[in-house]
Amino acid sequence: PTAREPGPGTDYATDDPFTSARTDWWRQDRFGMFIHFGAYSQLEGEYRRADGTVCRDAEWIKRNCQIPMSEYEDAAQDFNPSSFDAKAVVKAAKDAGQRYIVITSKHHDGYAMWPTKQNTWNLRDHSSFDQRRDILAELKSAADAAGIKLGFYYSIWDWHDPDFADPATFPRYEKRMYAQLKELVDSYHPALLWFDGEWDADNPTNRWSAQDGERLQSYLHGLDPDLITNNRVGKRRVVDGDYGTPEQEIPDAPVDGQLWESCMTLNGHWGFAKYDQDWKSPTTLTRNLLDIAGRGGNYLLNVGPDKLGRVPQPSVDRLREIGSWLRTSGQGRAVYGAGATGLVDEPSWGAVSRSGDRLYASVTSWPAAGQPLHLTAKAPFTVTGARVLGSGQRVEVAKAGDGFDLTPSGGPADDIASVIELTVKPVP
Ligand code: FHN
Numbered sequence: 001p002t003a004r005e006p007g008p009g010t011d012y013a014t015d016d017p018f019t020s021a022r023t024d025w026w027r028q029d030r031f032g033m034f035i036h037f038g039a040y041s042q043l044e045g046e047y048r049r050a051d052g053t054v055c056r057d058a059e060w061i062k063r064n065c066q067i068p069m070s071e072y073e074d075a076a077q078d079f080n081p082s083s084f085d086a087k088a089v090v091k092a093a094k095d096a097g098q099r100y101i102v103i104t105s106k107h108h109d110g111y112a113m114w115p116t117k118q119n120t121w122n123l124r125d126h127s128s129f130d131q132r133r134d135i136l137a138e139l140k141s142a143a144d145a146a147g148i149k150l151g152f153y154y155s156i157w158d159w160h161d162p163d164f165a166d167p168a169t170f171p172r173y174e175k176r177m178y179a180q181l182k183e184l185v186d187s188y189h190p191a192l193l194w195f196d197g198e199w200d201a202d203n204p205t206n207r208w209s210a211q212d213g214e215r216l217q218s219y220l221h222g223l224d225p226d227l228i229t230n231n232r233v234g235k236r237r238v239v240d241g242d243y244g245t246p247e248q249e250i251p252d253a254p255v256d257g258q259l260w261e262s263c264m265t266l267n268g269h270w271g272f273a274k275y276d277q278d279w280k281s282p283t284t285l286t287r288n289l290l291d292i293a294g295r296g297g298n299y300l301l302n303v304g305p306d307k308l309g310r311v312p313q314p315s316v317d318r319l320r321e322i323g324s325w326l327r328t329s330g331q332g333r334a335v336y337g338a339g340a341t342g343l344v345d346e347p348s349w350g351a352v353s354r355s356g357d358r359l360y361a362s363v364t365s366w367p368a369a370g371q372p373l374h375l376t377a378k379a380p381f382t383v384t385g386a387r388v389l390g391s392g393q394r395v396e397v398a399k400a401g402d403g404f405d406l407t408p409s410g411g412p413a414d415d416i417a418s419v420i421e422l423t424v425k426p427v428p
Contacts, residue, residue: 029099034302045273058271084309086138096319097326100149110160157197261298282321294351296340329390334360366412372405385423
């Protein structure tokens with residue numbers, strides 16, 4: 001493989017993701033869109049067996065519904081996501097206030113969403129889609145035009161490649177995997193690679209090791225020194241990529257020694273499942289983002305386009321509402337470029353994040369008139385200013401016990417969360 005020279009000053013032995021210029025955008029942006037889209041989307045979550053019974057699942061439908069490979073391949077042959085509109089997807093992300101997108105280039109079913117040259121199990125060669133189209137290229141140019149970063153999810157685990165499961169043939173698979181990743185990096189210049197399927201606890205045939213992950217990681221850095229990778233490039237929960245990836249959960253406090261990103265679904269599934277209308281509310285989703293930012297993490301919120309490539313309307317609606325909260329009265333300052341405070345404990349009445357000399361207290365339980373919100377200090381600091389974003393409402397600040405009492409003079413500014421901006425000065 002041809003490797004580019006490492007970027008000036010990039011020494012991966014000492015490069016610290018917490019401070020590296022390479023990860024700067026990722027640490028600032030905080031909020032991204034995950035997209036699960038692949039051959040499984042064609043089934044829209046339902047598989048009708050020969051005996052008439054219906055089995056339901058989303059991106060795991062092949063395995064969990066035990067669909068014979070030939071039948072799954074037949075379904076993929078009909079896959080024609082002709083309504084996939086990269087500009088509309090990017091607009092939905094932009095409207096949500098999401099600043100990066102991570103789309104499945106290949107999920108566990110092994111189906112590549114770009115015209116890979118390593119096999120024909122891909123959207124160009126095995127589908128009913130317009131052969132001139134390349135949705136990853138379309139997404140890349142729409143994202144570039146909108147100033148949004150694009151990354152690719154890539155599953156190491158592969159249900160389709162016959163060489164994957166046998167240790168004797170695994171090196172052949174691995175060679176193709178390296179070649180596919182090189183295609184992705186060279187053709188689309190992704191800002192990050194999001195690996196998955198590296199585990200072997202529940203998959204004994206997957207012998208992927210931490211060392212395999214390290215080798216892959218350094219190969220990728222040779223291809224693009226600026227590339228960011230998640231931790232699933234090696235063994236999960238061993239921090240060998242740039243950041244940890246709690247899934248469907250939010251750590252209940254800042255995580256020591258690790259950048260992290262919580263990935264979560266909007267309903268109960270990653271891939272499109274037509275029967276799942278159990279959508280989380282915009283209030284819950286926005287508050288999740290605030291909790292995550294205050295604990296120093298990122299939020300990767302998933303959409304699963306349908307078989308035609310359309311993002312479900314309930315997803316678009318919810319994303320728009322989160323974005324509208326972020327755009328209102330500069331409330332987005334509580335998220336973008338903000339992180340764990342290091343100064344206060346997380347209060348029961350909301351979330352607090354910090355950006356430089358500002359604390360953003362996002363209040364989800366507004367106090368009754370005249371009642372204070374207590375902030376417990378865990379390091380000494382003084383407060384020189386306080387106001388509610390949007391209303392400009394006066395907030396009285398008084399030293400009290402182990403911290404400060406903040407007493408607003410009126411009602412909440414926002415039903416989802418009202419943000420009190422405090423100007424603070426740590427006491428050395
Ligand atoms: O099995 C996958 C699942 O389908 C989905 O892609 C999630 C997203 O983080 N990751 C895996 C499970 O850890």
